[in-house]
Amino acid sequence: MGKEQKSVEAPKEHLNIVIVGHVDHGKSTLLGRLYADTGSLPEGKLEKVQAICRQQGKEFEYAFLFDAFLEEQEQGITIDTARTFFSWQDRQYIIIDAPGHKEFLKNMICGAARAEAALLVIDALEGVREQSKKHGYLLSMLGVKQVAVVVNKMDLVGYRQDLFEAIEKEYREFLTQLKVIPERVVPVSAKSGDNIVTRSPRLDWYRGPTVLETLAQFTKETARTDKPLRFPVQDVYKFDARRIITGRLTSGRLKVGDRLVFSPSNKTANVKSLEGFNVEPPATEAQAGESIGITLDEQIFIERGELASHHQDLPLVSTAFRVNLFWLGRRPLECGKKYQLRLSTKEVDCEVAAIHRIVNAADLGDRQSQAVVGRNEVAELTLRTKTPLAFDLYSSFENTGRFVLVDEYDISGGGIVMELVHDEQEFLRDEARRRDFAWVKGEVGAEQRAQHYGHRAAVVLFTGAAHTGKSFLARNLEALLVAEGRHAYLLEGENLRRGLDADLTESDAMEIIRRYGEVARLLIDTGLIVVSTTKTFGLPHHQVSQAIRTLVHPAPVLTVHMSKTEEAPPPNTDLHFFGPKDFDAAAQHILDALKRRGVLAEAIGAKPTFQYSI
Amino acid sequence: MNHLRRLESQSIYILREAYKHFDNLAMLWSIGKDSTVLLWLARKAFFGHVPFPLIHIDTSYKIPAMIEYRDRLVQEWRLNLVVGQNKAALAAGMNHTMGRVVCCTALKTDGLKQVVAEKGYTGIILGVRADEEGTRAKERYFSPRDKNSEWDFRDQPPELWDQFKTTFPEGTHLRIHPLLDWTEINIWEYIRLEHIPFIDLYLDRGDGTRYRSLGCAPCTFPIKSTAKTVDDIIEELRHTTISERAGRAQDEGRGMELLRKDGYM
Numbered sequence: 001m002g003k004e005q006k007s008v009e010a011p012k013e014h015l016n017i018v019i020v021g022h023v024d025h026g027k028s029t030l031l032g033r034l035y036a037d038t039g040s041l042p043e044g045k046l047e048k049v050q051a052i053c054r055q056q057g058k059e060f061e062y063a064f065l066f067d068a069f070l071e072e073q074e075q076g077i078t079i080d081t082a083r084t085f086f087s088w089q090d091r092q093y094i095i096i097d098a099p100g101h102k103e104f105l106k107n108m109i110c111g112a113a114r115a116e117a118a119l120l121v122i123d124a125l126e127g128v129r130e131q132s133k134k135h136g137y138l139l140s141m142l143g144v145k146q147v148a149v150v151v152n153k154m155d156l157v158g159y160r161q162d163l164f165e166a167i168e169k170e171y172r173e174f175l176t177q178l179k180v181i182p183e184r185v186v187p188v189s190a191k192s193g194d195n196i197v198t199r200s201p202r203l204d205w206y207r208g209p210t211v212l213e214t215l216a217q218f219t220k221e222t223a224r225t226d227k228p229l230r231f232p233v234q235d236v237y238k239f240d241a242r243r244i245i246t247g248r249l250t251s252g253r254l255k256v257g258d259r260l261v262f263s264p265s266n267k268t269a270n271v272k273s274l275e276g277f278n279v280e281p282p283a284t285e286a287q288a289g290e291s292i293g294i295t296l297d298e299q300i301f302i303e304r305g306e307l308a309s310h311h312q313d314l315p316l317v318s319t320a321f322r323v324n325l326f327w328l329g330r331r332p333l334e335c336g337k338k339y340q341l342r343l344s345t346k347e348v349d350c351e352v353a354a355i356h357r358i359v360n361a362a363d364l365g366d367r368q369s370q371a372v373v374g375r376n377e378v379a380e381l382t383l384r385t386k387t388p389l390a391f392d393l394y395s396s397f398e399n400t401g402r403f404v405l406v407d408e409y410d411i412s413g414g415g416i417v418m419e420l421v422h423d424e425q426e427f428l429r430d431e432a433r434r435r436d437f438a439w440v441k442g443e444v445g446a447e448q449r450a451q452h453y454g455h456r457a458a459v460v461l462f463t464g465a466a467h468t469g470k471s472f473l474a475r476n477l478e479a480l481l482v483a484e485g486r487h488a489y490l491l492e493g494e495n496l497r498r499g500l501d502a503d504l505t506e507s508d509a510m511e512i513i514r515r516y517g518e519v520a521r522l523l524i525d526t527g528l529i530v531v532s533t534t535k536t537f538g539l540p541h542h543q544v545s546q547a548i549r550t551l552v553h554p555a556p557v558l559t560v561h562m563s564k565t566e567e568a569p570p571p572n573t574d575l576h577f578f579g580p581k582d583f584d585a586a587a588q589h590i591l592d593a594l595k596r597r598g599v600l601a602e603a604i605g606a607k608p609t610f611q612y613s614i
Numbered sequence: 615m616n617h618l619r620r621l622e623s624q625s626i627y628i629l630r631e632a633y634k635h636f637d638n639l640a641m642l643w644s645i646g647k648d649s650t651v652l653l654w655l656a657r658k659a660f661f662g663h664v665p666f667p668l669i670h671i672d673t674s675y676k677i678p679a680m681i682e683y684r685d686r687l688v689q690e691w692r693l694n695l696v697v698g699q700n701k702a703a704l705a706a707g708m709n710h711t712m713g714r715v716v717c718c719t720a721l722k723t724d725g726l727k728q729v730v731a732e733k734g735y736t737g738i739i740l741g742v743r744a745d746e747e748g749t750r751a752k753e754r755y756f757s758p759r760d761k762n763s764e765w766d767f768r769d770q771p772p773e774l775w776d777q778f779k780t781t782f783p784e785g786t787h788l789r790i791h792p793l794l795d796w797t798e799i800n801i802w803e804y805i806r807l808e809h810i811p812f813i814d815l816y817l818d819r820g821d822g823t824r825y826r827s828l829g830c831a832p833c834t835f836p837i838k839s840t841a842k843t844v845d846d847i848i849e850e851l852r853h854t855t856i857s858e859r860a861g862r863a864q865d866e867g868r869g870m871e872l873l874r875k876d877g878y879m
Contacts, residue, residue, distance in 0.1 A: 289623055
């Protein structure tokens with residue numbers, strides 16, 4: 001070490017940058033040059049790659065420094081993104097070199113999804129090409145707000161200012177339509193090292209910053225700490241006496257003593273402590289970005305996928321929303337097909353309710369409306385989920401306003417939520433929310449009742465036309481449950497008609513169903529398994545069962561559909577029986593389904609295996 | 615939040631995702647600085663517990679001090695250690711003179727494959743970092759391996775925001791890499807911040823050399839260094855232009871690409 005005082009501090013700020021653009025426009029060369037000219041390559045790296053090139057009898061290219069795979073070097077293209085690291089003036093950059101070939105668009109998107117700023121490279125000779133535009137479009141969709149354009153290969157056009165300005169004008173106009181304003185447009189030659197690290201005399205007509213200076217001018221994303229709290233529940237642990245709810249704050253702050261609302265279940269509790277390992281003294285406050293663990297002051301059942309917030313800034317809750325989506329799947333995205341939707345930690349089944357339009361990223365025009373969205377296409381859709389989901393609009397909260405779709409085993413698309421679609425359940429959901437927030441609790445909690453009864457509260461909801469045997473099966477089920485020592489009750493809609501509904505006529509169908517749902521909700525709170533049969537009063541089955549689900553939410557609802565012949569059951573049906581049937585076997589099927597759901601403990605008297613959290 | 619706490623939070627998030635989605639999960643612990651930081655992060659993520667076994671692939675050629683250090687931490691931190699060893703290959707006399715890639719494949723890759731097959735692990739957590747070498751720079755946080763543990767780098771799954779590949783066909787497994795975004799300096803800064811115990815082979819113990827990366831004794835060489843404290847190491851790394859794995863023989867030529875495609879860490 002030298003005599004002068006040196007700090008032992010490494011760079012304190014990290015910034016993620018992605019390099020994108022059309023294939024062969026020189027992204028990897030730009031990256032290689034940046035490293036070489038700033039002296040950031042490890043000793044011997046340049047020589048090693050040069051030696052490999054000589055051995056293989058080909059000209060050295062800076063791109064080979066990071067195209068690590070043999071196949072990439074042989075074909076001269078980048079297949080997958082590489083994370084590379086370099087430090088300059090107290091900042092560490094993680095630079096992600098994204099492939100430009102359209103076949104590897106999914107790898108480009110992955111790289112860009114991690115970035116806080118982007119360099120978009122355009123070949124001065126070839127000009128603006130298809131992927132130049134598509135990448136620009138995707139950057140805006142992925143929320144990369146800081147973009148600088150690098151016009152490369154100026155050596156091939158004789159460093160001509162007029163050509164540079166024509167490209168700048170064309171591309172700026174395109175970006176303006178996306179509401180993206182490029183921070184800089186920089187003329188360079190990566191191959192010759194012009195304007196990468198040092199200013200080039202051959203481009204003396206250009207007075208702006210070099211690529212390296214452009215990087216330094218990107219700013220660190222401002223903290224999301226000042227926004228309202230969003231805390232998606234990742235998992236619940238019970239390693240010792242503590243039940244710890246874990247997750248990462250995606251925005252805002254959380255303090256010990258805060259009252260939290262969990263959506264969509266509407267449960268509430270206060271933060272008792274922030275837990276940690278090797279943290280002395282224990283923290284009392286956490287902020288956006290932190291992975292934390294908390295305990296609560298009362299016993300409520302919380303599971304992964306709930307979104308915690310403060311009371312005054314709740315997330316949206318719905319089963320339908322309009323989105324912008326890019327599709328990367330091997331199979332096309334189809335209307336009506338089931339996919340798994342993942343939004344922060346929530347995983348829920350969904351289907352595409354409508355494909356509104358497919359966007360041509362190159363000219364931002366509409367394509368002919370289609371029934372499917374193909375690989376690498378961008379579309380506007382309406383999605384409908386099986387159960388209600390808590391989320392935000394992307395414009396107000398990035399992290400809880402974006403999602404992916406999973407097709408079988410693979411993440412096949414990603415998107416952002418543009419607007420909430422008002423579904424028919426909205427007024428019932430608002431009612432349930434207001435009612436749950438104001439609910440006066442007794443001393444006995446749901447967990448205690450479950451421990452005592454050997455089962456959780458649930459609804460078994462029968463649907464189907466008259467004379468399909470649903471009443472008979474419902475009675476059988478109630479009897480079977482009680483004979484097994486469970487606490488079950490047949491809630492027959494007709495029994496409410498002369499009393500609770502005495503002021504209503506059959507034309508008040510929705511109100512009859514609402515009252516029925518509220519009665520079921522009360523019975524659920526007593527810890528019962530409610531065996532539910534009711535007429536629909538002219539409403540579609542689906543609407544009736546959805547209304548009941550909304551009102552008893554988050555209690556588990558098992559839907560059983562009965563029909564005389566084989567027919568398509570209503571959406572979200574769990575079990576379907578048709579034709580002549582063995583009612584005892586059917587009832588047993590239902591019991592098995594309740595066990596699989598964790599409603600019934602395996603045997604009476606044994607400790608329930610299902611988990612409750614505080 | 616400073617950059618170390620950001621890295622820590624991201625790694626903890628990944629560890630918790632792994633624990634949530636994989637019933638049969640294990641963590642690879644090479645005793646080196648990276649996987650020891652990873653082990654520490656697991657204790658952070660799970661509040662002092664490590665709720666899955668640690669696998670150590672013992673090639674029998676490790677530096678003896680590494681094994682002593684391993685056994686001490688297993689006791690102190692109450693760890694569940696699974697030692698994997700390709701006994702058949704060792705009995706047949708496998709060693710580095712038969713070729714480094716051959717030896718690494720037999721004792722490390724195959725040793726790991728044997729443990730994975732025997733225990734049926736579906737998720738293996740590893741401490742690899744993107745800045746170590748070229749093929750690791752192209753890794754995903756959740757990286758699938760097929761039935762033969764092979765890595766199809768041509769067709770890696772999309773990884774968007776914090777959504778990872780957590781579903782997979784039977785017979786395949788996932789490699790999980792929570793430390794991808796960490797650099798060598800970050801590892802040492804974090805060791806300093808959290809006071810994590812590390813093996814003193816990383817320091818100059820008086821002979822003017824230290825190990826920068828640890829592996830098997832015959833294939834790992836110390837570097838010239840007078841770094842006697844973690845502060846010294848961080849200062850040294852700020853100015854060095856020598857790559858971290860320069861002392862690792864299997865990195866020569868295309869060694870790592872061939873090894874990793876085939877299932878190497």
